[in-house]
Amino acid sequence: xxxxxxxxxxxxxxxxxxxxxxxxxxxxxxxxxxxxxxxxxxxxxxxxxxxxxxxxxxxxxxxxxxxxxxxxxxxxxxxxxxxxxxxxxxxxxxxxxxxxxxxxxxxxxxxxxxxxxxxxxxxxxxxxxxxxxxxxxxxxxxxxxxxxxxxxxxxxxxxxx
Numbered sequence: 001x002x003x004x005x006x007x008x009x010x011x012x013x014x015x016x017x018x019x020x021x022x023x024x025x026x027x028x029x030x031x032x033x034x035x036x037x038x039x040x041x042x043x044x045x046x047x048x049x050x051x052x053x054x055x056x057x058x059x060x061x062x063x064x065x066x067x068x069x070x071x072x073x074x075x076x077x078x079x080x081x082x083x084x085x086x087x088x089x090x091x092x093x094x095x096x097x098x099x100x101x102x103x104x105x106x107x108x109x110x111x112x113x114x115x116x117x118x119x120x121x122x123x124x125x126x127x128x129x130x131x132x133x134x135x136x137x138x139x140x141x142x143x144x145x146x147x148x149x150x151x152x153x154x155x156x157x158x159x160x161x
Contacts, residue, residue, distance in 0.1 A: 036053065065078065083095070100119060
């Protein structure tokens with residue numbers, strides 16, 4: 001079984017039986033069931049919503065994975081599809097941003113100014129108010145740099161497909 005097949009039974013909204021699939025009645029706010037594959041292994045664990053690599057923390061590494069698959073379809077949790085709808089969209093980004101730098105245990109730590117700037121710039125570039133991350137406002141020159149980076153990522157993704 002692959003992660004895509006696992007995620008379709010992950011207690012999705014609209015399921016015939018809401019208790020059919022993978023559930024955890026002990027999750028805390030901001031938590032979710034994450035599914036990731038590595039070779040022939042499937043990892044399923046409770047984690048923070050936005051923790052794509054299932055290391056227990058939502059970090060810049062998770063953001064980079066989501067950003068590199070942004071607006072793509074047919075993706076899995078570890079590629080950024082946090083709500084298991086098959087697409088990496090603004091909804092997934094907002095979920096990740098709302099838990100950025102948090103751990104599954106609920107602890108949080110200080111976010112570096114560079115990470116806040118990166119998240120805020122990406123949020124602005126896709127039409128989201130960066131205040132969901134904090135009060136960071138990107139510098140005008142950052143938008144140009146982000147646009148060049150986004151074009152490079154999109155070109156890289158197209159070459160792979």
